[in-house]
Amino acid sequence: MRVWIDHDECAGIGVCVDACPELFEMAGDGLAYVRQGGQTLGRNQVAEFDPSLGESVLDAAEDCPQDCIYIEA
């Protein structure tokens, strides 16, 4: 499964990091970014994640106040 953040919409509130710290992290610019293989990806980049994280990634997307987290099968 894959996930990405629309950085034109992200407001840096950090709910996603609370829901799934394995995949999301806050960066120095105050916005959240997705991680893959121990690396933080860039703006709007897509990360593949293990299906075992699916529930917490879904929680992040549902709780994001900007609705700017997109999950792809």
Ligand code: SF4
């Ligand atoms: S919860 Fe949404 S708006 Fe808040 S930091 Fe994460 S992606 Fe950005």
